[in-house]
Amino acid sequence: MTPALDLAIEVRDVTIAYGGMVAVDRVSFEVRKGEFVCLLGPSGCGKSTLLNAIAGFERPSWGEVLVDGAEVAGPGPDRGVVFQQPHLFPWKSVRANVAHGPRMMGASRAEARATADRLIDIVGLTRFAGALPHTLSGGMQQRVAIARALAGEPGILLMDEPFGALDAQTRALMQENLLRVRARVGATIVFVTHDIEEAILLADRVLVMSAGPGRILRDIKVELPRPRSVEQSLEPDFVALRRECLELIRQQSAKAFEAA
Numbered sequence: 001m002t003p004a005l006d007l008a009i010e011v012r013d014v015t016i017a018y019g020g021m022v023a024v025d026r027v028s029f030e031v032r033k034g035e036f037v038c039l040l041g042p043s044g045c046g047k048s049t050l051l052n053a054i055a056g057f058e059r060p061s062w063g064e065v066l067v068d069g070a071e072v073a074g075p076g077p078d079r080g081v082v083f084q085q086p087h088l089f090p091w092k093s094v095r096a097n098v099a100h101g102p103r104m105m106g107a108s109r110a111e112a113r114a115t116a117d118r119l120i121d122i123v124g125l126t127r128f129a130g131a132l133p134h135t136l137s138g139g140m141q142q143r144v145a146i147a148r149a150l151a152g153e154p155g156i157l158l159m160d161e162p163f164g165a166l167d168a169q170t171r172a173l174m175q176e177n178l179l180r181v182r183a184r185v186g187a188t189i190v191f192v193t194h195d196i197e198e199a200i201l202l203a204d205r206v207l208v209m210s211a212g213p214g215r216i217l218r219d220i221k222v223e224l225p226r227p228r229s230v231e232q233s234l235e236p237d238f239v240a241l242r243r244e245c246l247e248l249i250r251q252q253s254a255k256a257f258e259a260a
Helices: 047-055 092-103 109-122 138-150 168-185 195-201 230-234 236-259
Strands: 006-020 021-032 036-039 062-067 079-082 156-160 188-193 205-209 216-221
Touching: 006 047, 006 109, 006 188, 021 047, 021 062, 021 188, 021 205, 021 236, 036 047, 036 195, 047 062, 047 079, 047 156, 047 188, 092 138, 109 138, 138 156, 138 168, 138 188, 156 230, 168 195, 168 230, 188 195, 195 230, 205 236, 216 236, 230 236
Parallel strands: 036 188, 036 205, 079 156, 156 188
Antiparallel strands: 006 021, 006 062, 205 216
16 A cells, blocks of 8 residues: 555545436545546546546545545645636736736735746747737647646646647647656646547556446556657557557447447
8 A cells, every 4th residue: 555645646435426326436546646647438437527526626425535635625726727628818918827826825926927937938838928828829728727727836737638629739749748847847647538548648557437437447557668759659568558448448438328
């Protein structure tokens, strides 16, 4: 068992139900500090619901979620969240969007600006610090959203299919950019995706979930060397992991289709 001091997140026998429908059923897992874990599964399997419970947006019907040993009672600055859509303030510049969180937490204008500029540099948008969101591409807007989520210096970054709305080429660039950002900031990351290659490329572990109600079918350790790039998707070890995940997802997707 992992020592408690090494754990960032503990999900203990969590069930989440809405009325008579169970979305997540008796899920348990742990995430070490600094670890990158992907929740992978077919649509409707409860991935986002589970992530929302870690974020504090959902309360488990049964069981508990702990962050740094304390039960999650609601959202908090120790957890940054990135959604599929960036949801930036359209009237604020890139810098002002990223500085917003630190300002709300009591940082001075100069401190918030310094934090924003550091993170804008990390995500590669220094030339666009003064730009408004509508002038940026979708991928660039999502990079701003990642910088904004990191601005409060959270120990945990929760990401709900953040690249799902992007075209394939931009998505690949964003995946590699996220790996570079993660290497620099060292945050613990829980990342929701239904894309098998994305999960294997990014994660230290992939938790494959069943079709609804969501359960953890398999906890797969990804031991591919880092730094990683999309070119690794052609290597034998990557292909073997993809095959293993694909078979599990195919079985679950078939079950979901038959039950519909």
